[in-house]
Amino acid sequence: MHWTPEHAQPLNQWPEQHLDVSSTTPSPAHKLELPPGGRQRCHYAWAHDDISALTASNLLKRYAEKYSGVLDSPYERPTVGGYGDATFLNGAKGDPEPWPGPEPPYPLASLHEGLPGTKSGSGGGSGGLGGSPVLAGNLPEPLYAGNACGGPSAAPEYAAGYGGGYLAQGYCAQTGAALPPPPPAALLQPPPPPGYGPSGPLYNYPAGGYAAQPGYGALPPPPAPPPAPYLTSGLPAPTPLPLPAPPTSYSFQTAAPGAEAGVSLKRKAADDGAEGRYRKYVYEPAKAAADGASYPAADSSECRGNGFRAKPLGAAEEASGKYGGGVPLKVLSSPVYGPQLEPFEKFPERAPVPASRGGFAVPSGEPPKGVDPGTLELVTSKMVDCGPPVQWADVAGQGALKAALEEELVWPLLRPPAYPVNPRSPRTVLLFGPRGAGKALLGRCLATQLGATLLRLRGVTLAAPGAAEGARLLQAAFAAARCRPPAVLLISELDALLPARDDGAAAAGALQVQLLACLDGSCGAGADGVLVVGTTSRPSALDEATRRRFALRFYVALPDSPARGQILQRALAQQGCVLSEPELAALVQGTQGFSGGELGQLCQQAAAGAGLPGLQRPPSYKDLEAALAKVGPRASPKELDSFVEWDKMYGSGH
Numbered sequence: 160m161h162w163t164p165e166h167a168q169p170l171n172q173w174p175e176q177h178l179d180v181s182s183t184t185p186s187p188a189h190k191l192e193l194p195p196g197g198r199q200r201c202h203y204a205w206a207h208d209d210i211s212a213l214t215a216s217n218l219l220k221r222y223a224e225k226y227s228g229v230l231d232s233p234y235e236r237p238t239v240g241g242y243g244d245a246t247f248l249n250g251a252k253g254d255p256e257p258w259p260g261p262e263p264p265y266p267l268a269s270l271h272e273g274l275p276g277t278k279s280g281s282g283g284g285s286g287g288l289g290g291s292p293v294l295a296g297n298l299p300e301p302l303y304a305g306n307a308c309g310g311p312s313a314a315p316e317y318a319a320g321y322g323g324g325y326l327a328q329g330y331c332a333q334t335g336a337a338l339p340p341p342p343p344a345a346l347l348q349p350p351p352p353p354g355y356g357p358s359g360p361l362y363n364y365p366a367g368g369y370a371a372q373p374g375y376g377a378l379p380p381p382p383a384p385p386p387a388p389y390l391t392s393g394l395p396a397p398t399p400l401p402l403p404a405p406p407t408s409y410s411f412q413t414a415a416p417g418a419e420a421g422v423s424l425k426r427k428a429a430d431d432g433a434e435g436r437y438r439k440y441v442y443e444p445a446k447a448a449a450d451g452a453s454y455p456a457a458d459s460s461e462c463r464g465n466g467f468r469a470k471p472l473g474a475a476e477e478a479s480g481k482y483g484g485g486v487p488l489k490v491l492s493s494p495v496y497g498p499q500l501e502p503f504e505k506f507p508e509r510a511p512v513p514a515s516r517g518g519f520a521v522p523s524g525e526p527p528k529g530v531d532p533g534t535l536e537l538v539t540s541k542m543v544d545c546g547p548p549v550q551w552a553d554v555a556g557q558g559a560l561k562a563a564l565e566e567e568l569v570w571p572l573l574r575p576p577a578y579p580v581n582p583r584s585p586r587t588v589l590l591f592g593p594r595g596a597g598k599a600l601l602g603r604c605l606a607t608q609l610g611a612t613l614l615r616l617r618g619v620t621l622a623a624p625g626a627a628e629g630a631r632l633l634q635a636a637f638a639a640a641r642c643r644p645p646a647v648l649l650i651s652e653l654d655a656l657l658p659a660r661d662d663g664a665a666a667a668g669a670l671q672v673q674l675l676a677c678l679d680g681s682c683g684a685g686a687d688g689v690l691v692v693g694t695t696s697r698p699s700a701l702d703e704a705t706r707r708r709f710a711l712r713f714y715v716a717l718p719d720s721p722a723r724g725q726i727l728q729r730a731l732a733q734q735g736c737v738l739s740e741p742e743l744a745a746l747v748q749g750t751q752g753f754s755g756g757e758l759g760q761l762c763q764q765a766a767a768g769a770g771l772p773g774l775q776r777p778p779s780y781k782d783l784e785a786a787l788a789k790v791g792p793r794a795s796p797k798e799l800d801s802f803v804e805w806d807k808m809y810g811s812g813h
């Protein structure tokens with residue numbers, strides 16, 4: 160400052176002059192009250208804002224020397240008790256008042272932004288560097304306009320856990336964790352909105368990473384999160400995003416959900432969440448029976464329905480009796496779902512029937528009323544199915560259908576007390592779909608699940624001897640079923656019992672009349688413990704009277720690709736043929752539209768092509784390719800469409 164005589168006068172008489180700035184720290188006498196609003200302006204008598212070039216360069220040089228070390232040195236968190244926000248924000252030490260008035264024209268990040276608990280967007284003394292809080296924190300006050308008027312002379316210090324009035328609601332004070340030195344460049348930009356960090360990854364997962372998804376196997380936890388990148392916005396990391404919904408899919412071995420025709424989204428949606436629920440339906444290649452049969456033949460002398468072994472009654476069997484009539488059954492508990500799923504429990508053993516009565520006999524020893532004993536004997540010997548038990552897992556695919564059958568039919572029949580709402584659980588179900596799609600197989604499976612004796616009839620067989628004879632056999636079958644509960648009466652090709660719509664032959668009518676009477680319960684079908692399963696590949700041939708007699712009507716669609724693969728593998732394994740993965744995949748692809756029955760025929764055809772009977776070697780892929788020329792799918796696309804249409808109109812959906 161150049162001394163002149165005017166300067167001898169008292170200060171306040173000094174003429175307005177420009178200040179020759181040599182320090183920006185005004186002496187106490189010059190400390191200004193902050194003007195309301197707006198940025199602080201310093202107007203001293205001698206202040207003027209143009210300084211000589213020499214002075215400016217001296218200043219720059221001095222500051223450059225003085226602070227070059229600071230800029231290069233790592234950021235050290237200011238010690239406790241240093242200057243708090245107040246100092247910085249207001250250029251007046253310890254002044255707790257927030258920066259008065261409206262925010263400065265643009266949201267400057269205050270010195271403390273970037274520290275959890277700092278007031279975001281607050282008017283701040285940080286000047287010139289565009290909201291570079293921490294960098295600003297490193298720099299001396301000359302760079303802060305706010306401090307030009309009495310700011311601290313040293314880098315501001317932050318009280319650990321600072322919680323002064325400047326903190327916006329909801330922010331927690333910095334807890335003393337040293338902040339990593341911020342990337343200076345990143346701090347030169349205006350603070351991004353909360354939740355967005357620098358160009359690096361979004362910091363949005365909890366410190367411990369995501370918990371493994373329940374049920375779908377523990378997802379590998381994501382790598383430990385990097386140290387929280389300093390968010391230039393100065394805001395604490397946003398709350399973690401909600402965990403992603405676990406993936407939805409059936410857990411048992413079939414195609415992707417919905418791949419099976421007619422699978423209702425409702426049921427799928429209802430079941431998607433039950434992880435592992437359908438695990439019990441997983442299709443397991445059967446243990447090839449010694450004689451190569453698809454199922455180990457049961458010992459027919461012990462035939463009790465599906466080849467059950469007789470076993471002395473246990474206490475549980477005594478206690479039951481719901482379906483036992485005179486023949487108490489072990490109380491079946493419904494299969495346990497979910498991860499703790501037990502392997503499908505052995506279906507109950509049926510109580511032994513004294514050998515003297517053999518075969519299918521009335522528990523009380525009395526033949527059912529109105530039924531000729533000879534006919535009864537015929538029915539018993541011809542109709543009782545002594546095939547091996549069929550578990551859900553023996554039926555490839557059909558996941559949603561199996562679940563519907565179990566929930567709407569098996570459970571209510573097995574556990575009436577658990578279903579008080581529906582005192583009369585359905586006792587009639589119609590399975591319709593293409594030939595060989597597995598309708599009879601499912602009927603047998605129902606008998607196994609119910610621990611029931613299985614009586615099998617074929618519409619064609621009943622109709623063959625004439626309607627009158629057929630009607631008599633039908634009546635005997637129902638009576639036999641009634642006196643050996645629980646029993647499943649499986650009537651295949653139901654449509655054959657009805658007169659062909661076009662010829663209206665009266666004879667067949669008698670058969671249909673008998674069928675409807677029996678379905679109405681007049682010959683035992685309504686009795687407890689008798690389930691009638693009708694199957695047809697011509698549902699449209701059923702008239703309304705017959706259709707309405709079946710409380711449930713389910714579409715048995717052709718197997719999807721995974722199911723075809725499982726059926727092929729099982730059939731070929733029984734012939735000692737093992738295909739490579741690519742060969743099996745090609746075969747599955749090449750048998751699109753085949754039913755389970757047709758796949759079995761294909762394998763038999765291939766085996767036949769693999770050498771003379773008795774000299775056969777296991778069929779090879781080439782034999783299968785050759786067999787494809789002879790065995791093809793019977794159901795036409797038009798026919799398949801008609802099934803879907805009928806299902807939409809009359810099906811129970813699943």
Ligand SMILES: Nc1ncnc2c1ncn2[C@@H]1O[C@H](COP(=O)(O)OP(=O)(O)OP(=O)(O)O)[C@@H](O)[C@H]1O
Pocket residue numbers: 553554555556557592593594595596597598599600601651652694695696718722726754755756757759
């Ligand atoms: N989903 C499946 N899983 C395993 N095997 C199957 C499946 N579908 C059909 N099969 C096999 O195909 C053959 C025919 O099955 P099934 O008799 O149940 O067909 P269907 O629908 O009753 O035929 P139809 O309409 O001619 O009476 C059986 O050997 C059965 O084991």
Ligand SMILES: [Mg+2]
Pocket residue numbers: 598599651652694
């Ligand atoms: Mg059948």
